[in-house]
Amino acid sequence: MTAEDTVAGVTARAVDGDGRISITLQVNGREQRIQVRPHHTLLEVLRNELGLTGPREGCGVGMCGACTVLVDGRPVSGCLLPAALAEGHELTTIEGLEGPNGELHPIQQAFVDHTGFQCSYCTPGFILTSKALLAEQPDASRDEARAYLAGNLCRCGSYVKILDSVMDAKERLKG
Amino acid sequence: MPEPLRLFQPTSIEEAVAVLAELGDDAKVVAGATALTLLYRQRLIAPGALVSIGRIPGLKTIEVVDGELRLGALVSHREVELSPVVRESIPVVADAFGKVANVRVRNAATVGGVMAESDYASDPPAVFVALDAVVDVQGSNGKRSIPASAFFVAFYETALEHDEIVIGVRVPVPPAGTGAVYHKFVTRSSEDRPCVGVAGVVRLHADGTVADLRVAVGAAAETPQRFWDTEALAIGKPLDADLIAQVADAYADQVDTLDDMRGSAWYRTEMVRVWVRRAIESAAAAAAPAR
Numbered sequence: 001m002t003a004e005d006t007v008a009g010v011t012a013r014a015v016d017g018d019g020r021i022s023i024t025l026q027v028n029g030r031e032q033r034i035q036v037r038p039h040h041t042l043l044e045v046l047r048n049e050l051g052l053t054g055p056r057e058g059c060g061v062g063m064c065g066a067c068t069v070l071v072d073g074r075p076v077s078g079c080l081l082p083a084a085l086a087e088g089h090e091l092t093t094i095e096g097l098e099g100p101n102g103e104l105h106p107i108q109q110a111f112v113d114h115t116g117f118q119c120s121y122c123t124p125g126f127i128l129t130s131k132a133l134l135a136e137q138p139d140a141s142r143d144e145a146r147a148y149l150a151g152n153l154c155r156c157g158s159y160v161k162i163l164d165s166v167m168d169a170k171e172r173l174k175g
Numbered sequence: 176m177p178e179p180l181r182l183f184q185p186t187s188i189e190e191a192v193a194v195l196a197e198l199g200d201d202a203k204v205v206a207g208a209t210a211l212t213l214l215y216r217q218r219l220i221a222p223g224a225l226v227s228i229g230r231i232p233g234l235k236t237i238e239v240v241d242g243e244l245r246l247g248a249l250v251s252h253r254e255v256e257l258s259p260v261v262r263e264s265i266p267v268v269a270d271a272f273g274k275v276a277n278v279r280v281r282n283a284a285t286v287g288g289v290m291a292e293s294d295y296a297s298d299p300p301a302v303f304v305a306l307d308a309v310v311d312v313q314g315s316n317g318k319r320s321i322p323a324s325a326f327f328v329a330f331y332e333t334a335l336e337h338d339e340i341v342i343g344v345r346v347p348v349p350p351a352g353t354g355a356v357y358h359k360f361v362t363r364s365s366e367d368r369p370c371v372g373v374a375g376v377v378r379l380h381a382d383g384t385v386a387d388l389r390v391a392v393g394a395a396a397e398t399p400q401r402f403w404d405t406e407a408l409a410i411g412k413p414l415d416a417d418l419i420a421q422v423a424d425a426y427a428d429q430v431d432t433l434d435d436m437r438g439s440a441w442y443r444t445e446m447v448r449v450w451v452r453r454a455i456e457s458a459a460a461a462a463a464p465a466r
Contacts (some may be wrong), residue, residue, distance in 0.1 A: 005181060008193035012181040012224070019179025038180040038225060039215060061213055062280050063366075074253070074282040080212045081283060084182055085205070085227060129278070150366045151277020 013038070013084070023084050027052070028096030036083050043067045043078035046093060054094035054124040058153070065152035068125035069093055075129045094124035097131070106172040107131055107165075116165030118156035126152050130166045134173055142167055181224040187231060188313050188342060194226050196315045196338035202226050204340055206249055207283035210292040234287070234342060239264045244346040248287025252299075256281060264348050267355040267374070271302040274359045277366045287341035290326065293333045293398070295433070296368040300327055301393030302357050304401050305374035308346040314339035327398035353378040353387065354462030358454050360446055362437050369394040370437040371446045375454030377414070377462045385409045390422065390451055392430055395443045400430045414459055423452040 005012040013021040020035040027050060034049045046052040046069070055078045058066030067078035070092035097105040104112065107127050117123045126149065133140055133148045140148070145166045154162065183202075185191040195202055203222040205211045206229060214220045228234070234249035237258050244264045246255060255261055256273035275281055275289075275298050289297050290310055303310075303323040310326045312319055315338045323344070326334050335341070349355060355376045362370040372394045378387035388409045391401040405425040412418050432443035 007183065007224075008190070008197045010183050010185050010190045010194050012183050015179060015181075021182060038182040041212065060216065062209060062276070065277070065279065068279060071282070075279045076283050077209070077279045080209045080280070082205075082208055082212060082225075085208055085229060132278075147365075148278055150364075151279060 021084060023087050025083065025086055025091060026089065027091045028093060038082060038084050040083050041079050042069060042081045042083045042086050042091070045083040046078060046091075052093050052095050056121055056124070058121070063151070063153070064122070065125040065129060066122050068128045068152070070128050070132060073132060073135060075132045092128065094127060097127070105131075107134070107169040110169035110172055111162075111165040114161050114165040114168060116158060116162045117154075118158050122152060122154045122156075126154070126162055130169060133166070134170055138170070138174065140166075140170060180222070183224060183226045184230050185226065185228070188228075188234075188340060191226050191228055191231065191340055192314055192338055194224075195340070198224050198226075199337055204228055204291065206285040206288045207251065209280055209284045210288055210294065228287075228340065236343075237261060239348060242348050244268065244348055246286045246344045246346070248285060248290075248341045248343050250286045252281035252284045252286075252289070253278065255286065265306065265346055265355065267302060267357050268299075268306070268346060271298050271357040271359075271372075271374070274298050274357070276368070286344055290323075290341050290344060291333060291335060293327050293329075293331050295330060295397050296394045296435075296437075298357070298359055298369060298372050298393065301372050301391040301399040302374040303344060303346065304393075304399040305376050305389045305391035306346050306349070306355065307389075308344050310341060311343045311345060312339045313342050318342070320345075324399070324401055329397050349376065349387075350378060352462060354458040354460065356454055356457045356461060358450050358457070360450050368437065371395050371443055371450050373447070373450040373454040375451070375458035377455060377458035379414060379459065379462050383413050383463075384411055385414050385418075388414075388422070388455065390426060390454060392426060392447055392451065394437075395430050395432050395447055397433070400426070402426060402429050405429070414455075419452050419455045422455060423448050426451045 025032045056066040058064035062077040062080045068075050069078040071089045202224040205225045205227050234247040236247040237260050252272045261269040308323040310321045357374045359369045360371045361367045374391045376389040380386050391399045393399045427448035432440040434440045
């Protein structure tokens, strides 16, 4: 660690010789302590430091949703959030959805049963966003789902099957 | 490789302002981080330090006090969109924030951020300008309030001094019977930024003449465009098709429209003409509910 960096009485986060700070993230229910540079995005850190490759880089500018991460249950673009600012929040990636014995989450199973994907690059983002949608609006209509998911892009064009999956997942979650 | 960033996470506005005063332009304030991360990754900015204000308490209020809707700087777009307080007091504010980008951006981007960024293609600024909102800021010399119409200066440029932080926005609640709308016109996809966004506010006397008319055009020029002289021409006159066309034409004439991938300057001028007319019509319809 280098000397303390204090400006106007406020101390900057301590950096190592590589300019990295030590942060603690809550990812999929586990506490993870890692070294990151302050400009590293949550997406980069999840993939490169934690090996969680569910969040993917698509556009890199917050428009496509392939990098969606749930932050305290709310979908956020991992490509637009510095990892250091995600401290203190509950983070969920697609890897955090499966049950204790590896069984798929009902939304995942609905996507499988309806083939709500083709190449699947966008799928983790769609499933996580659907999870937030159905938590917020358990009775979401197809149009409401369409509006909520408008910021998730599928270049294969599987939208019809994706909406089929979400509407079925809604019923499954109600039991 | 860029110089390592220094990260400051002050826990009071005073601390944040002190760091900014000392570091000057080398430090950037960050809240939801959506705009900052984009600008940083595109190498449009290269700050040496980030001052994260996310740990400062007291900046997440949404309340109506003394006839004003008060939004704290750290309130997210999504919180504005869903807030019952906002929806009941000034629904057009909730509507405009709900039209920004996608749900992910709205979960992260903040009220203070969209003001301080001064991106010409954001939705909320035009609404704040039309509603005569006031931006509260705090710096080394204390607090001051800046009318939204004077806050946005140019592309990515505001009236903020380098050591000042937006701490909130106050919006006067319009008198009962006022109609207020925001029309977002997109040319590519539903979640795109606007080609033109128009906020319209109309209040009518019982005889159908105009008591109040305000129009602000966003995304068409460097800053939200409002023409008070044009608005004043309408006061006291019957709000008929001729008067609305006159205001729409005057706005089309006066907005110095810009070119970008969402529309040419010529096209934007014509869309200003169309959407100012529609905004006034729908604000008038909202102002005069069916009897």
